[in-house]
Amino acid sequence: MNIKSIFLISFSFILFVATISAQPGLPDMPLTNLHGTTVSLKTAIDTTKITIISFWATWCLPCINELDALQEKLDETKNPLFQLIAISTDEARTVQKVRPMVKSRGWNFEIYLDESNEVKRAFNVSNIPFIMMVNEGKIVYQKTGYVPGDEAVLFEKINQQIAATKL
Amino acid sequence: MRKLTLFILLIVPFHLFAQIDFGKFGNISGSFETNNQLYVKDIGTNAVFPQDRIGSNNYLKFDYRLQEFSAGIQYEAYLPSLQGYPFILNETKLVQKYFSYQERKFGLTVGNFYEQFGSGLVFRSWENRQLGINNAMEGVSINLKPTSNLDFKFIYGKQRKNFENSDGTVRAVDANWRIINPSQANNEKSFSVGASLVSRYQQYTGPDPDFKPTANAFSGRLDYSNSYHTVSAECVVKSKDPHAANLQNINTGKALLVNYGFTKKNLGFNLNLRRLENMDFRTDRNADQSLVLVNYIPALTKQQEYYLSNIYVYNAQALGETGGQTDLYYSIPKNTKLGGKYGMSLTLNYSRYHALPITSQTATSFESSFLGAGKQLFYSDINLSVKKKLSAKWTTSYLLQQIFYNKSVVEGGNYASIKSTIVVADVLYKYAPKKAIRTELQHLFSKQDKGNWMGILAELSYAPHFSVFASDMYNYGISNKQIHYYNAGGSYTTGPHKLLLSYGRQRAGLVCVGGVCRLLPAATGLNISLTSNF
Numbered sequence: 085m086n087i088k089s090i091f092l093i094s095f096s097f098i099l100f101v102a103t104i105s106a107q108p109g110l111p112d113m114p115l116t117n118l119h120g121t122t123v124s125l126k127t128a129i130d131t132t133k134i135t136i137i138s139f140w141a142t143w144c145l146p147c148i149n150e151l152d153a154l155q156e157k158l159d160e161t162k163n164p165l166f167q168l169i170a171i172s173t174d175e176a177r178t179v180q181k182v183r184p185m186v187k188s189r190g191w192n193f194e195i196y197l198d199e200s201n202e203v204k205r206a207f208n209v210s211n212i213p214f215i216m217m218v219n220e221g222k223i224v225y226q227k228t229g230y231v232p233g234d235e236a237v238l239f240e241k242i243n244q245q246i247a248a249t250k251l
Numbered sequence: 252m253r254k255l256t257l258f259i260l261l262i263v264p265f266h267l268f269a270q271i272d273f274g275k276f277g278n279i280s281g282s283f284e285t286n287n288q289l290y291v292k293d294i295g296t297n298a299v300f301p302q303d304r305i306g307s308n309n310y311l312k313f314d315y316r317l318q319e320f321s322a323g324i325q326y327e328a329y330l331p332s333l334q335g336y337p338f339i340l341n342e343t344k345l346v347q348k349y350f351s352y353q354e355r356k357f358g359l360t361v362g363n364f365y366e367q368f369g370s371g372l373v374f375r376s377w378e379n380r381q382l383g384i385n386n387a388m389e390g391v392s393i394n395l396k397p398t399s400n401l402d403f404k405f406i407y408g409k410q411r412k413n414f415e416n417s418d419g420t421v422r423a424v425d426a427n428w429r430i431i432n433p434s435q436a437n438n439e440k441s442f443s444v445g446a447s448l449v450s451r452y453q454q455y456t457g458p459d460p461d462f463k464p465t466a467n468a469f470s471g472r473l474d475y476s477n478s479y480h481t482v483s484a485e486c487v488v489k490s491k492d493p494h495a496a497n498l499q500n501i502n503t504g505k506a507l508l509v510n511y512g513f514t515k516k517n518l519g520f521n522l523n524l525r526r527l528e529n530m531d532f533r534t535d536r537n538a539d540q541s542l543v544l545v546n547y548i549p550a551l552t553k554q555q556e557y558y559l560s561n562i563y564v565y566n567a568q569a570l571g572e573t574g575g576q577t578d579l580y581y582s583i584p585k586n587t588k589l590g591g592k593y594g595m596s597l598t599l600n601y602s603r604y605h606a607l608p609i610t611s612q613t614a615t616s617f618e619s620s621f622l623g624a625g626k627q628l629f630y631s632d633i634n635l636s637v638k639k640k641l642s643a644k645w646t647t648s649y650l651l652q653q654i655f656y657n658k659s660v661v662e663g664g665n666y667a668s669i670k671s672t673i674v675v676a677d678v679l680y681k682y683a684p685k686k687a688i689r690t691e692l693q694h695l696f697s698k699q700d701k702g703n704w705m706g707i708l709a710e711l712s713y714a715p716h717f718s719v720f721a722s723d724m725y726n727y728g729i730s731n732k733q734i735h736y737y738n739a740g741g742s743y744t745t746g747p748h749k750l751l752l753s754y755g756r757q758r759a760g761l762v763c764v765g766g767v768c769r770l771l772p773a774a775t776g777l778n779i780s781l782t783s784n785f
Contacts, residue, residue: 111280111316111321119433119439119441119476120429120432120433120441120443120474120476121432121433121441143553143554143555143556144556145556175371175377175547175549176367176370176371176372176375176547176549177549177550177551177554178554179370180481180483180510180512180521180523181521181578183481183512183514183519184512184513184514184519184520184521184578184580185519185580185598186519187514187515187516187517187518187519187580188514188517188518188519188580188581188582188596189580189582189596190516190517190582190584190594199367200365200366200367200375200377201365201377202365205365206314207280207784208280208281208282208312208314208784208785209282209784210282210284210782210784211749211782214747225746226746226747226784227715227744227746227747228744228746228747228748228749228782228784229742229744229749231687231712231713231714231715231718232679232681232687232689232712232714233681233683233684233685233686233687233712233713233714233715234714234715236684236685236714237685237714237715
């Protein structure tokens with residue numbers, strides 16, 4: 085591959101990224117909670133609230149840091165118009181660790197399991213952590229990765245959504 | 252070049268198409284990922300310089316959904332493939348496609364699909380791009396749910412092998428019965444049982460008239476949980492299946508996995524025990540490395556994120572191993588003497604794997620007792636992690652780890668076993684609501700193999716878009732040769748799109764994701780990657 089090829093690929097990628105728009109709809113998928121009950125994603129989402137869906141795993145330090153930060157924000161703000169759902173993408177190797185870790189950390193948001201990564205694939209999530217914000221059944225914001233301070237940006241966006249939709 | 256142009260021509264119209272809002276006619280979503288490396292000659296690392304100094308792995312995926320109906324494609328371009336992958340390709344191809352109809356009680360997929368039965372011990376088709384694994388099935392998958400407590404899955408097809416399909420055919424059925432369903436029992440108790448049958452056929456053209464071209468595996472499993480306890484078990488029996496990867500072993504394959512968990516406020520406990528005997532199962536008897544695996548056998552150890560903790564990583568021994576791991580999670584509550592204002596979390600993990608207790612052995616078989624462990628130790632790891640937030644600005648994490656690594660068993664060859672101790676201090680200073688500096692200081696102490704390693708990392712981030720880092724892994728202490736594996740780079744993130752740019756050295760060694768490993772050669776160069784979903 086030569087420099088011209090690299091340029092063509094880069095140009096194509098930039099064009100690709102610059103023009104694509106957020107996926108508006110929310111595909112319905114089956115989710116399993118920590119007690120083994122299967123519920124549909126659309127049932128799990130409270131449509132009267134702004135919902136954050138976080139894809140995470142027990143082995144992913146940025147994911148845990150992000151969820152710790154979001155739990156802190158939840159405790160601080162106690163915003164009744166905000167719902168947090170965390171979907172664990174832990175596979176057979178680590179899925180047994182989800183429940184002990186969640187209970188020990190005192191996370192009190194909803195946790196679901198996606199052991200076969202079916203939900204992760206349906207949302208085309210390449211890397212975790214990955215956040216989606218859902219308002220009135222539509223995905224209004226998505227974010228890949230986590231750096232400290234992302235939670236502040238996320239809560240700004242949540243407040244903007246709450247104000248815009250007059251929840 | 253023609254292939255590349257074709258690839259780009261396919262991307263552009265598709266992404267323009269993706270902008271169209273179909274409304275009641277459904278929607279299109281997808282993802283794009285590109286990983287590129289420009290290799291640079293570097294005598295310091297003894298890296299083998301590739302024929303083409305550029306490696307480029309690219310993936311484009313589209314899904315169309317309309318209510319119960321969905322269809323999709325995956326296009327891949329290796330121009331050529333990055334070094335160290337289990338394949339060398341210089342091709343582009345529309346490699347996967349599917350049509351699917353899923354409703355509450357019935358589902359049908361035709362084309363490529365992924366599936367998992369139980370924990371995957373008997374069957375799992377999956378994709379991991381970092382490892383170069385994609386054993387998606389191509390064929391038919393049917394799901395039936397006649398009652399709310401009963402599920403059946405039927406699959407028939409061939410596994411993907413690089414850009415082609417494997418020779419072998421897989422026919423499989425799985426059933427799951429939730430005997431106590433928490434939603435029905437109005438409590439948190441649940442109990443379910445399940446069973447799977449997986450049959451693989453590959454034509455045999457050799458001289459042995461008694462050779463069976465079909466190998467069958469049967470698994471049974473159960474899961475129980477209540478408010479505090481979880482117990483699950485899965486066992487697998489596989490018929491004789493001599494092939495290249497199991498060194499023509501004719502033992503009946505056996506696997507047993509038992510898990511127990513206990514949780515209470517601020518406390519969590521987990522125990523996994525597993526015994527494997529001749530459980531390498533593939534759709535091609537000549538395949539090796541991570542190609543066309545029918546089942547999923549990850550290393551049941553703690554998956555670490557720090558650099559130096561990932562030098563000596565266990566790889567499960569499907570031919571025979573016995574052992575397990577245990578985890579203890581505890582959080583010291585907030586506003587206590589030890590926990591302080593923000594609390595403190597502790598995680599203790601211990602894993603240990605031995606050879607099977609073999610009583611007699613021939614070139615192609617062995618006898619072993621089912622219980623107990625052999626004298627040969629494959630791997631052990633004890634590690635303690637502590638995370639403590641000191642103030643609104645300062646958070647610290649520490650790791651102390653001690654590893655025994657039987658290099659001859661895990662990597663193959665003839666090496667001395669390695670004992671190492673690792674310490675890590677990770678300090679985060681959040682000096683503004685969206686700005687932070689994170690530093691890692693790591694050290695690995697060892698008198699064997701390559702000796703000591705020191706690691707340092709500094710990362711500066713400005714949420715939500717920017718992050719830059721510089722790191723070094725310094726190997727010293729055994730020979731006169733001391734080497735730095737330096738890296739520097741940055742990332743730009745906007746929504747679901749992330750661009751990563753870095754330059755530096757990659758050490759040779761195992762790269763493990765999800766408990767499955769591949770051997771990566773040393774390399775130096777510029778890395779550019781972009782991931783995007785829409």
